[in-house]
Amino acid sequence: MARNWFGIFATLKKWRGHDSGGALVEFALTMPVLTLLLAGSVELARIAYTSIEITNASRAAAQYGAQNSTTAADYDNSSAQNGGIQKAAAIEASGLNGVTTTVLISGMCSSGASCTGTSNAAGPTCKNTDCQTNSGDHIETILNVTSSITFSPGIQIKALPTTFTLSHTTVQKCLNC
Known part of the structure; x- marks a missing residue:
């Protein structure tokens, strides 16, 4: 028995209705995800x-x-941050507020041997005579500069902390010290 398939499709099309508004529904469903x-x-x-x-x-x-x-x-590790090193960091990060820069000075012998002098908060008090491994061995001053800031995200998620500390440490040998 032969059926009229076109009649069945026409009936199904009537039941399905019109397609108007389908794009609006898709947009409404995807907009929160895109946002x-x-x-x-x-x-x-x-x-x-x-x-x-x-x-x-x-x-x-x-x-x-x-x-x-x-x-x-030329540094000031106090809360005032008035040293030249701190000012150089503040100028470079002028778009940010609350940048903290700390400096640690260390010394090492040019041959790579460790300095045997005493160390304090301002750095080593090594003398060139503390480096006796090779002739011509001398103290090299090493700067450890750490800049940091507390970052507060604009979107707070309960599972994550409300602030993050972003920091970077640069180690540089003093050229003419």
Whole structure:
């Protein structure tokens, strides 16, 4: 027995109704997902920007301090942050508020041997006579500059902390110390 398939399709099409508004429903279903994706991308971009700024601030401060013995000693690890090394970091990260820069000075012998002098909060008090492994061995001043900032994301998620500390440490040998 032959059926009229076209009649069945016509009946099914009547039951299905019209397609008007389908795109609007799809848009309404995908919009929250797209909004969350966009917000997450913006937060990731903010974190990346802040991290790059902190890295650049640490490098600029280390480069300033590594010029000579005067600039290497131009730091203030107190809360005032008034040293030249801290100011170099603040200028480099001028788009950020609350950047903290700390400096640690260490010394090592040019041959790679460890310095045998005494060390204090300001760094080693090594003398060239403390490096006796090779003739011409002398003290090299090493700057460890750490810049950091507390980052607060714009979107708070209960499973994550409300603040993050972003930091970068740059190690630089003082050139003319």
